[in-house]
Amino acid sequence: MSVHTKGVLHTFAAESMIYFEDKNLESAIKTTLNLAESEGVSTLNILNLTHLRALDKDISDLSGLEYAENLQLVTFTGNDITSLEPLKNLNHLYSVGFAYNSNLKMEEILKLEHITELDLSGNEYSDEEFDQLEKYSELTVLWLNSCQLNSISFMSGMNKLVQLQIQNNNLTNIDALNSSRLIGIWATNNRIVSLKNVANLSGLKRLWIDNNQLISLDWLDKLENVSHVYASNNKIEKAVISGHQYIYLLQLDESNITEIELTNLPSLMQISLNYNRLASFSQAANLPALQSVSLIENTELTNIEGISAAPKLVRLVLQGCPGITDFSPVSSPEQLVQLFCNNTGITDEQIRDIGFKSKLILLAVAGGKLSNIDFISQFPAIKQLALMDNRISDISQLGDNISRYSATDQKITLDDVAIGEKTEISLKGRYSQRVENIEWLTEGSISTDGDKQFLTWAESGDNKLNFSWQDNNSTEISFSGTFSQTVNK
Structure with a gap:
């Protein structure tokens, strides 16, 4: 005999089975705990849940997670979560990711007291709402990509930040940053003009600031320990x-x-x-x-x-x-x-x-x-x-040490000649092999005299031939091109 109430299925045994309003959440938890589909999530086995990642699973309700007392990290990117009430009393929870949950209000985020890692990328809030994040002075990791951010003034007190992502926003400066522990900053696709006023970023190692409006690198000396700088697509003359x-x-x-x-x-x-x-x-x-x-x-x-x-x-x-x-x-x-x-x-x-x-x-x-x-x-x-x-017609000098090569699309223009006059040429493949595949675009012939080759055209005017040759070790044409020559009457 059992009685269903929202959040938990009460039984008369010591272990209670948890009832989840959101079956997609339940499925994600079962997958993480390696439970069979027929097994239930209980108040006992959910204590083994320390990390939960459920990306794009169409989850909207987190009720039931309040029993996951040992939960430390959650990532719910690309869902439709509106309430974080079930998480607010999970004292071990330090890392939360709710990127691209467009209906999640800032007031719900602020219910979480102990977090040190936060990802709200893709969620748009007002400047006033973002300012409320200043309460999280213990943050070490913050991701706010694609949030229509206009200012990061609320970060001035976050002096324990180690990693910051603020890509694809409307920022014109990052002067508010004040953490000597920052190792990496991702700030691509903003409107940042200068980093000249940035201070106390002595720990910074890597900076991504592509696609901004930087006009100089005069700020680089301030980042005395930086090792990697990615600053393409700027306006640095x-x-x-x-x-x-x-x-x-x-x-x-x-x-x-x-x-x-x-x-x-x-x-x-x-x-x-x-x-x-x-x-x-x-x-x-x-x-x-x-x-x-x-x-x-x-x-x-x-x-x-x-x-x-x-x-x-x-x-x-x-x-x-x-x-x-x-x-x-x-x-x-x-x-x-x-x-x-x-x-x-x-x-x-x-x-x-x-x-x-x-x-x-x-x-x-x-x-x-x-x-x-x-x-x-x-x-x-x-x-x-x-x-x-x-303009190469002879590749006979290619030795055995050459493992890969291409000599296609050669364009060889010979000096003008009179009609009937021969022109000495050297048309050879690798190892001096003869090039047999010739397409005569105008009538002509190639004759030989010992090791020498001679080209003769039948008519005056602009004459052409195409040639191609395939190396024995290749499945593709290795050497090809065109001979062009004007023949005068």
């Missing part, structure tokens, strides 16, 4: 970083940067400056730890002398920088392993200026003006090559 002892990674892509100065940065290992407007990468000195530099599509870049300030460089990306005419600074770093020069228009002479690189394994020079691969002797350790879209 001139970036000066000097003397910072612990900065390890700088990501400053798409920030309208026209001038960069990097000096005396003993810990800097990675910098990304992709899609900016740099004309020069020359103001660099004393970068003893720098291993990776990326300058993708700085289309106005002409000077890369600063590369010589990084003796331990192992990865250099110059892709999409067609203004570079002097590649000799690349000769300085002796440890270089990966070099990307796609779409720079690099020539035979310029690639020779790079010099001998005994450790280079990957070389990407697609979209260049290379007519041969004689440079292969400069890089004895090379294993991967991107040669697409050049």
Whole structure:
């Protein structure tokens, strides 16, 4: 015999079965406790519940959880909870997540007294309601992403914060922060102009502040222990970083940067400056730890002398920088392993200026003006090559050490000739194999005389042929292109 009342099923045994109004909540608890569907949740076995995560489970009623006296952490992201009454007397509960519960009122949150971790991301409240969170001075973790936040003044007393997420809001500054324990701040997608007035963030290690309106990095010295800074998509025209002892990674892509100065940065290992407007990468000195530099599509870049300030460089990306005419600074770093020069228009002479690189394994020079691969002797350790879209007709020098390569879409333009005149060419695949697959777009022939090959066209005008060749070790075309030649009458 039993009597049902809301919240608990009373029996005449010592152990009582809990009745849940919300069956989705009950199911989530059973899953967490590894209970069979036929088993019930009791006032005894629910004491084993310390953590409960139920994301997007269509839960709206938490009644029954009041019996989970040992509950420490709950995450109910993406539900429709309106009342936290069942949780208010759970004295061990310290971490609560109610992100994207749009009908949850602030007054319900404030019923929880002992929390140190809080996630209300995706829930929108008024400025006055957010200000009430100031009571939680013991918070160590706070997530308020996508909350239409206009101010974080209520955080000024939260001096125990360790981790803060405030992404996708309307913030113009984060000056109120006052926790030397803060290790990580996620503040992407706001309208922050400067961090110059930020104080007492000496413990900060990582900062995500992409997609804001920063106009300089003059605040970086205040964050004396920061190691990782992600500040892409800002409005930083001139970036000066000097003397910072612990900065390890700088990501400053798409920030309208026209001038960069990097000096005396003993810990800097990675910098990304992709899609900016740099004309020069020359103001660099004393970068003893720098291993990776990326300058993708700085289309106005002409000077890369600063590369010589990084003796331990192992990865250099110059892709999409067609203004570079002097590649000799690349000769300085002796440890270089990966070099990307796609779409720079690099020539035979310029690639020779790079010099001998005994450790280079990957070389990407697609979209260049290379007519041969004689440079292969400069890089004895090379294993991967991107040669697409050049002017190469002979890849016979590719040795056994090359494990992966592509030399498709070559565009070879020969000097004009008179009708009937032969042109000596060298059309060879790897290991000097003959290229047999030829599509004549205009009538012509290729003849041989010993090791020499000669191309002759049948008619005057603009003549073309397409060729393709497949390596024995590949399932795809490895080498292809077009010969073009004008034949005069």
